[in-house]
Amino acid sequence: MTQPILSVRDLATSFFTRRGEVQAVRGVSFDVFPGEMLGLVGESGSGKSITCMSVLRLLKAGGRIKGGTASFEGTDLLSLDENALSELRGNRIGVIFQDPMTSLNPTLSVGEQVMEAILRHRKASRAEARARAIELFELVRIPSAATRLKSYPHEFSGGMRQRVMIAMALACDPKLLIADEPTTALDVTIQRQILSLLKDLQQRLGMSVILITHDLGVIAEVTDRVLVLYGGLVMETAPVRDLFARPAHPYT
Known part of the structure; x- marks a missing residue:
């Protein structure tokens, strides 16, 4: 049986x-397998983002992980020291945050920001990092990639x-991408793209x-399997076709 990349x-x-303790995630368990796209779905406040940020x-100020494990390729992320974890983040695990305008630095060109991750995690010269950034821009279908590296957000x-x-x-060929x-x-047309x-x-x-x-x-449209969250709890998990054909929980 295939081993999960994240458990x-x-x-x-x-x-x-x-006002006291707010339980944002309450005993959530799930696996992500190699090559699959897992959807985490639920309304605002259901614990989707907090689960992955945990x-x-x-976590933002005031947040604390109270229990559990998160094993990535056999390593428990929750017990790693900060230096080892920062080597994984942006390297083996990539993250796309909600709002690109607030996530990108307005004072640096987009090319510099892409190159920064490559220079940090890979033994690359600036010329190699720039070539990789151009390659990545072409991969995500940004026109005139070499020219647009100099643009600002x-x-x-x-x-x-x-x-x-x-x-x-x-940038660093992650094994796991969290989007x-x-x-x-984005508007509907761009969202689909x-x-x-x-x-x-x-x-x-x-x-x-x-x-x-x-x-x-x-x-x-895009996921293979779905995890439905509500109030920090998993309501159900199922292959995407089964979820829509035969939802097992009233909330779904």
């Missing part, structure tokens, strides 16, 4: 506020900024993808 067991995360230990449309974010996430609501701020691009890249590069969304239409 999460009994993950529990809380946020501690002036796995990466990128504000010079790109929303869809093109998202393509830059995808290029950054793919957190990658199409939320980005989803098609993600699916094509996933199949071409053979990587695993976790796609976080509140949109069941997105889930139906």
Whole structure:
């Protein structure tokens, strides 16, 4: 039987506020297998993003992982020291965040930002990093790739900024890509283009993808298997066709 590339067991995360503890993730367990696209779906506040940010230990102030394990290629991410974990993030595990305009640095060219990840995680010269950045821009279908490396985020449309974010996430050939609501701020036409691009890249590069969304239409279009979350709990998990043909939980 194929071993999962990521195995999460009994993950529990809380946020501690002036009013007390808020249980955001309450014993979530799931697996991600090599080469599959897993959808995490649920309404706002269901724990989708917090689950993945807990796995990466990128929680905001007040957030604390209270229990569980998250094993990536046999290594528990929750017990790694910060240096070892930062070597994995952006290298073996890529992340696409929700809003590319706030995730990109407005004072640096997009090319510099893509090259930064390559220079940090790979033993590459600037010339090699630039060549790789051009290759990545072509891979995500940014026209005039070599010229556009010099552009700044504000010079790109929303869809093109998202393509830059995808290029950054793919810079070091990750085994696992986490896409957190990658199409939320985009219009329907551009959303479809980005989803098609993600699916094509996933199949071409053979990587695993976790796609976080509140949109069941997105889930139906590109994922292989679905995890339905509500109130920090898993309501059900199923292959995407089974979920739509025979939903097992009333919430779904």
